[in-house]
Amino acid sequence: xKTILLVVVTIMAVGILTAPALCGKPADSQPAxxxxxxxxxxxxxxYKNTHDIVDIAKQEMIANAxxxxxxxxxxxxxxxxxxxxxxxxxxxxxxxxxxxxxxxGKGSRISVLCIVGVKDGKASLLEVYGLNxxxxxxxxxxVIEDEARGIAAANGKAVGQAKAKLVFKFSEExxxxxxxxxxxxxxxxxxxxxxxxxxxxxxxxxxxDK
Amino acid sequence: xxxKTLLPILIIAAxxxxxxxxxxxxxxxxxxxxxxxxxxxxxxxxxxxxQMCTKWISTSYWNSNQExxxxxxxxxxxxxxxxxxxxxxxxxxxxTPPGYYYDDWRYDYNTGAIRGTCLTIDNYKEGVPVVIRSAxxxxxxxxxxxxxxxxxxxxxxxxxxxxxxxxDPLYPSCGGYVGGWKWWCSASTWANSYFNNIPSGSxxxxxRASAERDVLANLHTHQHNGDSxxxx
Numbered sequence: 001x002k003t004i005l006l007v008v009v010t011i012m013a014v015g016i017l018t019a020p021a022l023c024g025k026p027a028d029s030q031p032a033x034x035x036x037x038x039x040x041x042x043x044x045x046x047y048k049n050t051h052d053i054v055d056i057a058k059q060e061m062i063a064n065a066x067x068x069x070x071x072x073x074x075x076x077x078x079x080x081x082x083x084x085x086x087x088x089x090x091x092x093x094x095x096x097x098x099x100x101x102x103x104x105g106k107g108s109r110i111s112v113l114c115i116v117g118v119k120d121g122k123a124s125l126l127e128v129y130g131l132n133x134x135x136x137x138x139x140x141x142x143v144i145e146d147e148a149r150g151i152a153a154a155n156g157k158a159v160g161q162a163k164a165k166l167v168f169k170f171s172e173e174x175x176x177x178x179x180x181x182x183x184x185x186x187x188x189x190x191x192x193x194x195x196x197x198x199x200x201x202x203x204x205x206x207x208x209d210k
Numbered sequence: 211x212x213x214k215t216l217l218p219i220l221i222i223a224a225x226x227x228x229x230x231x232x233x234x235x236x237x238x239x240x241x242x243x244x245x246x247x248x249x250x251x252x253x254x255x256x257x258x259x260x261q262m263c264t265k266w267i268s269t270s271y272w273n274s275n276q277e278x279x280x281x282x283x284x285x286x287x288x289x290x291x292x293x294x295x296x297x298x299x300x301x302x303x304x305x306t307p308p309g310y311y312y313d314d315w316r317y318d319y320n321t322g323a324i325r326g327t328c329l330t331i332d333n334y335k336e337g338v339p340v341v342i343r344s345a346x347x348x349x350x351x352x353x354x355x356x357x358x359x360x361x362x363x364x365x366x367x368x369x370x371x372x373x374x375x376x377x378d379p380l381y382p383s384c385g386g387y388v389g390g391w392k393w394w395c396s397a398s399t400w401a402n403s404y405f406n407n408i409p410s411g412s413x414x415x416x417x418r419a420s421a422e423r424d425v426l427a428n429l430h431t432h433q434h435n436g437d438s439x440x441x442x
Contacts, residue, residue, distance in 0.1 A: 042396045064355055068237045130392025170346075170403075203343060204252050206253075206341070
């Protein structure tokens with residue numbers, strides 16, 4: 001009896017000591033190096049349609065420990081539902097094209113916005129934005145295509161019924177991937193701040209070149 | 211007798227084992243960290259970041275006047291920036307209680323930069339202002355998700371940072387995006403698209419730059435790579 005109990009205690013002690021190393025993501029049990037930060041979590045999955053994009057967003061929010069109620073988006077995502085993802089073509093060499101996946105929560109407003117990058121037929125969760133309570137947004141992007149068309153027309157750019165696409169580049173016009181611009185072609189673009197422009201302006205720097 | 215002694219031990223061991231299994235991920239977000247918007251779209255992001263970090267540490271020592279904070283930081287610049295990493299470090303030092311010392315940091319590698327800043331967040335439970343997008347902007351890293359705490363596991367290869375929580379002062383008055391105070395970015399995207407190198411021609415050129423704690427208070431610039439800390 002004594003021997004059996006000692007064996008059990010020993011096994012449990014080993015279990016306690018090794019548990020942190022064996023738990024976590026599957027990739028965590030593989031020999032990793034510090035150079036793999038992010039690469040292990042930013043997992044890319046094959047997708048066929050926008051349903052898959054939504055599923056990948058949900059799955060990777062959980063995998064990246066983002067559903068914590070206090071720190072993460074647990075409260076925001078509870079009871080929320082995803083609407084049809086919106087595709088954005090990246091024109092930035094440092095950023096892939098992506099889908100914006102909006103989750104509608106309380107008050108029929110967007111509670112969480114996921115940026116799901118796509119390349120080579122695969123998708124991965126890149127960024128997540130929680131809704132700022134000071135802003136009421138029911139649609140995303142905030143300026144929809146018809147509004148952008150009106151803004152262009154009001155600025156003397158006759159775009160007719162030309163179909164627009166959402167485009168992104170780190171620039172003065174796009175504060176980040178959550179703020180893509182509408183591109184009507186023929187050098188007419190409209191930012192989410194209502195600016196009509198033709199080419200993206202490089203970001204200003206806090207470092208001022210002499 | 212033996213059974214009576216070992217039974218409580220077995221129960222405690224089982225509880226520890228189960229709780230160990232449950233602790234699969236590590237989440238640190240500094241819940242309640244203040245969000246402050248920059249008052250000047252092209253100039254005061256660094257000052258707003260300084261305000262966020264110092265207000266979190268002490269509501270008695272922080273300064274609510276962003277222009278005053280900007281002027282102090284700017285006057286301590288090393289280079290011709292709105293606020294450079296040295297100026298930011300001085301600002302953090304000036305608006306925190308005695309005994310809090312800060313410095314500008316240069317990181318050689320992207321992963322070292324993420325680990326180093328996460329270590330500071332974890333160790334001191336405070337935000338870290340970092341320069342992003344090739345010196346375009348200052349934001350505050352205020353938390354991270356990972357496989358386990360960086361603190362105490364810094365050199366353990368199985369410790370993986372999944373992503374970071376960031377406060378961005380750009381939102382909303384300067385055309386920033388929805389969710390400026392609740393932004394999470396994967397570590398890979400953060401390293402490759404945001405927390406990237408300062409352009410050449412600067413003291414911090416070719417490195418990632420931040421302003422963080424300096425426990426030795428000698429106000430030198432630190433240089434860091436993925437494997438070691440060292441003074442410059």
